[in-house]
Amino acid sequence: MDGVLNVHKPSGITSHDVIDHLRRASGQKEIGHAGTLDPLAEGVLVCCLGRATRLVPYIQPLTKHYRGTILFGKTTDTQDADGQVLEVKPASHLTLEQVREIAKQFVGRIWQVPPMYSALRVEGRKLHELAREGKELERKPRPITVYRFEILDFTPGEFPTARFEIECSSGTYVRTIAHDMGQIAGVGAHLIQLTRTAVGHFRLEESLPLEHFTDAETVRNALIPPIEAVRHLPRWKPAPAALERLLHGNFVQAEHPLWTPGSFVVVTEDDDKIALIARWLPPLLRPVRVIRA
CATH class of the missing domain: 2.30.130.10 (PUA domain)
Structure with missing residues (x-):
């Protein structure tokens, strides 16, 4: 089987778990994805099968669209709700206007320091493996582009939350943006929910839930032809x-x-x-x- 699947990854599992599920369902080993989603995150995961795995480098750079929620007043080691709380600060004074002003600082081409809890490799080892050993290495900032960052609404309280939508370049860590916003606000913050709503022309509304793929036939019938998967290219x-x-x-x-x-x-x-x-x-x-x- 050669083609691409638009899979709705559920929250609570890894992107590799999705690949393992598809391998069992299809009986095919040659499967890869075009952009990791953290375990906390759900939404569009583009998976390539057979010869279409050769298209991953041309799908992966597509613009990513997300919708999510940030909680202010608590900092975690993973920068999201899956981590351990490191610090708690009063945040009830924060307002919607303040959060929107902070968000403006992240629009455009910016430099981002990748989190320790990530799949990036240093000297052959993944950063998250080193982080679990209690080690922290210096990470070089990387350029990313945020095309749009909109705070949709704000719920005040002891630990206020802000819902947002963001469009950003490949390689952007949205949980790091949440963390960095908390640092600017002086109260800390972390990501508590994230949905990837699109990867380029692959939309959440057109994705299929992981449980849909039960056998080779359900996989084959859902395949997007390779030529359609790269329709963004001339x-x-x-x-x-x-x-x-x-x-x-x-x-x-x-x-x-x-x-x-x-x-x-x-x-x-x-x-x-x-x-x-x-x-x-x-x-x-x-x-x-x-x-x-």
Whole structure:
């Protein structure tokens, strides 16, 4: 089976648990996902099967959309509700206006320090493994982009909460944004709920719950064709001779008014299937990855 699934991951399990479930249901080992969701989080998890796993690098960078809730006044070691509370501070004085002003500081291109409880690797080991051993390493800030960050509503109290929607680049830790907002507010904060509502054109409304996938037939019937999974990329159907050159690793001269320098292009075959992914570095189109799916 070659294709992509839009799975609604439930809260309380890991993204790898979803992959294990799909492997058991489908009987297929070659399955991967295009962007981890924390155990606390639910929502869209794009899973690729068979030859479509080769498309992960072109799906993963898509803009992520989330809806969630931040609780102010408590800081946790994981920056979300799954962690241990480290500090408690009075937060009843916070207002909606103050929280919205703080949120404005996170819109645009910013630098974010990844959390210790993350799957990032340092010297071959995942940071969360080191964190569980009580170790804390210095992490270099990484650039991220927040395209939209809206505080929807605010519930005052001893530990006030704020519901929000955010659109951000791949690699953004939303729980770190919650944590950092708490630091700016001077009271601490952590994420208590998160739903990923979209990954690019993969929408939550079109996702299927994990329990839907019970056997190979239910998996096969839900597969999105590879060509549709990368519909955000421009397509090009070359002449047979040019296609053969690309499939054998050679460059071809090509151009299109919709292409931008450095962009990836889906090169298709006669049956409208993906032959390969190429990159346009004018005036040449250079093969990057053969797909044949």
